[in-house]
Amino acid sequence: MAASSQKSTENPPTPDKLPVPAAPKPAAGAPPPKKEPEAPPFEKGLVEEIKKKFGESIKVIFVKPLRIKIQVEPRDIVEVATFLRDSMGFDHAESAGGTDYPKENQIEVIYHLGSYTREDLGAHILSLTARTSRDDARLPTLINVYKSVEYHERETFEMLGVYFEGHPRNERFLLPEDWADIPPLRKDFRIKGR
Amino acid sequence: MTSLEDKFEESKKLGLQIVRESEEDRLMTLSVGPQHPGSGHFRFTVKVDGDYIVYCDPDPGYVHRGEEKMCEYRNVIQNIPHLERPVIHDSSNITYSYSLAIEELAGIEVPRRGQYIRALASELNRQVYTLYWLAIYGIFLGHSTMFMWPTGDRELFIDLLEVLTGARVTHAFNIPGGVRNDIPDGFKERCLRQMRYFQKRLKEYEDIFYNMPLFRQRTEGVAVLSKEDAIKLGVAGSVVRASGVPYDIRKAEPYDIYNEIDFKVQYMKTGDCFARSYVPFLDMQESCHIIEQLLDKMPQSGEVRAKLQPNPKGPPGETYRRVESGRGALGYYIVSDGTPKPYRVKISVGSFRNMLALPYLLVGQKLADMPAVYWSLNYWPVEADR
Amino acid sequence: MKRELVSPTTFNVMVSKLSDILVKALDAPLGYAINWGRIWSLWPVHLETACCSVEFGAASGPRYDVERFGIIEAFGSLRQCDLIVVQGTVTRKMAPRLRMVYDQMPEPKYVIAMGACAITGGLYIDSYNVLPGVDGIVPVDVYVPGCPPRPETLIQGTMLLQEKIKRSKIK
Numbered sequence: 001m002a003a004s005s006q007k008s009t010e011n012p013p014t015p016d017k018l019p020v021p022a023a024p025k026p027a028a029g030a031p032p033p034k035k036e037p038e039a040p041p042f043e044k045g046l047v048e049e050i051k052k053k054f055g056e057s058i059k060v061i062f063v064k065p066l067r068i069k070i071q072v073e074p075r076d077i078v079e080v081a082t083f084l085r086d087s088m089g090f091d092h093a094e095s096a097g098g099t100d101y102p103k104e105n106q107i108e109v110i111y112h113l114g115s116y117t118r119e120d121l122g123a124h125i126l127s128l129t130a131r132t133s134r135d136d137a138r139l140p141t142l143i144n145v146y147k148s149v150e151y152h153e154r155e156t157f158e159m160l161g162v163y164f165e166g167h168p169r170n171e172r173f174l175l176p177e178d179w180a181d182i183p184p185l186r187k188d189f190r191i192k193g194r
Numbered sequence: 195m196t197s198l199e200d201k202f203e204e205s206k207k208l209g210l211q212i213v214r215e216s217e218e219d220r221l222m223t224l225s226v227g228p229q230h231p232g233s234g235h236f237r238f239t240v241k242v243d244g245d246y247i248v249y250c251d252p253d254p255g256y257v258h259r260g261e262e263k264m265c266e267y268r269n270v271i272q273n274i275p276h277l278e279r280p281v282i283h284d285s286s287n288i289t290y291s292y293s294l295a296i297e298e299l300a301g302i303e304v305p306r307r308g309q310y311i312r313a314l315a316s317e318l319n320r321q322v323y324t325l326y327w328l329a330i331y332g333i334f335l336g337h338s339t340m341f342m343w344p345t346g347d348r349e350l351f352i353d354l355l356e357v358l359t360g361a362r363v364t365h366a367f368n369i370p371g372g373v374r375n376d377i378p379d380g381f382k383e384r385c386l387r388q389m390r391y392f393q394k395r396l397k398e399y400e401d402i403f404y405n406m407p408l409f410r411q412r413t414e415g416v417a418v419l420s421k422e423d424a425i426k427l428g429v430a431g432s433v434v435r436a437s438g439v440p441y442d443i444r445k446a447e448p449y450d451i452y453n454e455i456d457f458k459v460q461y462m463k464t465g466d467c468f469a470r471s472y473v474p475f476l477d478m479q480e481s482c483h484i485i486e487q488l489l490d491k492m493p494q495s496g497e498v499r500a501k502l503q504p505n506p507k508g509p510p511g512e513t514y515r516r517v518e519s520g521r522g523a524l525g526y527y528i529v530s531d532g533t534p535k536p537y538r539v540k541i542s543v544g545s546f547r548n549m550l551a552l553p554y555l556l557v558g559q560k561l562a563d564m565p566a567v568y569w570s571l572n573y574w575p576v577e578a579d580r
Numbered sequence: 581m582k583r584e585l586v587s588p589t590t591f592n593v594m595v596s597k598l599s600d601i602l603v604k605a606l607d608a609p610l611g612y613a614i615n616w617g618r619i620w621s622l623w624p625v626h627l628e629t630a631c632c633s634v635e636f637g638a639a640s641g642p643r644y645d646v647e648r649f650g651i652i653e654a655f656g657s658l659r660q661c662d663l664i665v666v667q668g669t670v671t672r673k674m675a676p677r678l679r680m681v682y683d684q685m686p687e688p689k690y691v692i693a694m695g696a697c698a699i700t701g702g703l704y705i706d707s708y709n710v711l712p713g714v715d716g717i718v719p720v721d722v723y724v725p726g727c728p729p730r731p732e733t734l735i736q737g738t739m740l741l742q743e744k745i746k747r748s749k750i751k
Contacts (some may be wrong), residue, residue, distance in 0.1 A: 018515025092428035095542030123447035174255035176673035260707040282631040345641030558738045
């Protein structure tokens with residue numbers, strides 16, 4: 001009923017007490033409702049497995065078809081990575097990089113993990129991230145878990161200034177030998193003329 | 195049995211002056227630098243003990259032009275010309291992945307005919323890249339006919355691409371939303387004729403190069419990369435397929451219309467230098483079949499590009515998309531913050547991952563095997579430096 | 581009279597006049613011959629600086645055959661080369677090596693700057709690691725524009741260099 005009177009006290013007030021359109025649809029052109037799309041069941045199963053082992057120290061950022069992103073504390077990252085490699089089948093790290101968020105004063109280092117051995121995980125990428133503060137950026141290295149991140153971590157060190165504890169060579173890799181400036185991928189490094 | 199020390203004592207009594215060489219004097223450090231017929235724009239240091247390599251240390255960065263930083267200062271369409279320069283002769287693949295990522299972020303739908311043309315350009319580019327790789331492989335091993343034949347055949351493919359896109363190598367053909375223009379008339383017949391010619395030509399390549407006894411001796415059994423090591427080191431593309439892992443992104447995570455195309459993933463199990471040089475050749479044969487199917491199944495008419503706003507942008511978010519290029523999985527990790535310029539673009543290239551296998555494989559080999567091993571890793575220095 | 585002819589002063593004058601005539605007679609043909617030899621055997625150093633090297637490789641292929649101009653891909657040492665083609669972007673890391681290679685080449689030597697990045701920095705002019713043009717480090721003889729230049733453009737650039745060599749005088 002479009003506009004029911006407020007005097008009827010036998011029935012509880014109908015949902016469309018206020019003069020709104022019949023169906024609660026948003027107006028055309030307005031942003032879609034804030035309901036998250038349903039997480040696909042297979043990826044949800046993977047996330048449940050991780051949560052069962054680690055519980056509260058994992059924060060799930062998003063679960064989309066074929067892409068999962070989780071965030072961990074810097075001190076737990078080696079343990080989580082070992083679990084992902086041994087029990088879940090993510091056997092290599094496809095790439096590792098970082099992003100600078102100066103507004104939150106943090107640098108986020110992200111590892112994209114993939115699987116060569118498990119057929120059903122061949123298309124999935126699990127992004128394992130950790131955030132560290134911008135002023136003293138340190139993270140434990142994942143080189144003993146995934147050997148493939150050796151050069152990627154070195155590049156992240158020179159481009160963003162993140163020190164990886166335990167990495168044998170935290171030194172410059174792609175930049176020239178006489179580089180005397182701040183790490184280039186930080187947001188306060190401006191390209192000349194822009 | 196007398197030990198070495200006793201022999202030295204005896205020799206002193208005879209009045210001979212035998213000088214022992216110390217451990218450090220045995221090793222010699224060589225710099226295979228950027229000016230070298232066997233290295234291209236890449237430098238690596240090797241320490242040799244006589245003829246055997248004991249240590250290798252790559253030193254890239256001679257072509258580091260700061261692509262990732264430059265992406266943050268240009269909007270989404272302006273990024274395409276400079277993003278295709280890392281692999282200038284495979285440019286339709288490196289912009290393909292970028293377009294897929296931007297389309298996912300901004301929510302753009304690509305029409306079907308555009309998807310087919312994109313895949314066609316990508317496959318033609320894969321042939322062009324692999325032929326150039328084969329040409330340089332030939333000249334590294336001293337087989338100059340193998341430099342001339344692929345370079346000549348490559349010109350025929352470049353002619354096709356020039357008719358399609360307008361440029362020889364830097365096409366700027368893929369944009370977020372589709373491709374720039376449609377196929378001209380007569381292209382389909384010309385392309386099919388080229389495929390028939392090229393398949394005959396591939397048999398000739400096999401005769402003069404792969405079945406040559408010297409080539410087999412130089413590459414069979416050399417620098418074996420086992421399956422577990424390949425997975426642990428995280429190498430990509432033809433290197434991992436030559437070690438027994440049948441992983442191809444076109445089959446594992448089909449993008450665009452690759453789930454409608456029927457092809458096999460080519461892989462070999464031995465993991466030595468010969469397997470790594472043979473897998474791209476098998477890929478080229480498979481690519482010919484894919485191109486014929488694409489031309490067959492393409493919708494006859496339709497739009498080739500979605501209409502875009504002047505400054506395309508999407509809601510804040512991030513995405514990671516990848517494409518199988520000539521060297522392996524080429525992935526883009528793009529973070530957007532709602533403005534037309536991307537906040538962070540990270541390019542994950544196959545060459546950078548394959549570089550890790552170089553020090554691992556070269557240790558223990560003879561110095562003369564170095565060009566064969568180095569180039570078989572399908573490493574393009576300009577792309578690894580971005 | 582004979583004594584006058586063979587006296588020291590007149591002898592010196594006669595010898596110097598003869599040598600003048602000899603040099604003037606042989607200067608043009610000898611210079612032409614030496615220049616002719618230099619033009620038709622320019623050997624480039626195998627130094628690939630960046631992405632234009634792909635078009636240089638295509639120029640050596642069978643379609644744009646650059647070997648008919650005498651430019652062989654000289655795989656010997658760089659002590660026997662006389663042409664350096666700066667192919668593409670020169671980064672700050674590569675610049676000292678480029679200068680070292682240029683210094684080691686014997687005289688006479690020529691430089692071709694190939695591609696927009698070698699001329700002014702090109703597309704990458706605002707990058708943090710790229711030199712804006714290579715003529716700050718090595719003296720350039722011919723600029724070949726394009727991004728990348730077609731192989732025909734590179735051959736035209738080589739022919740311009742040949743014209744320049746033809747006009748130069750031998751010291």
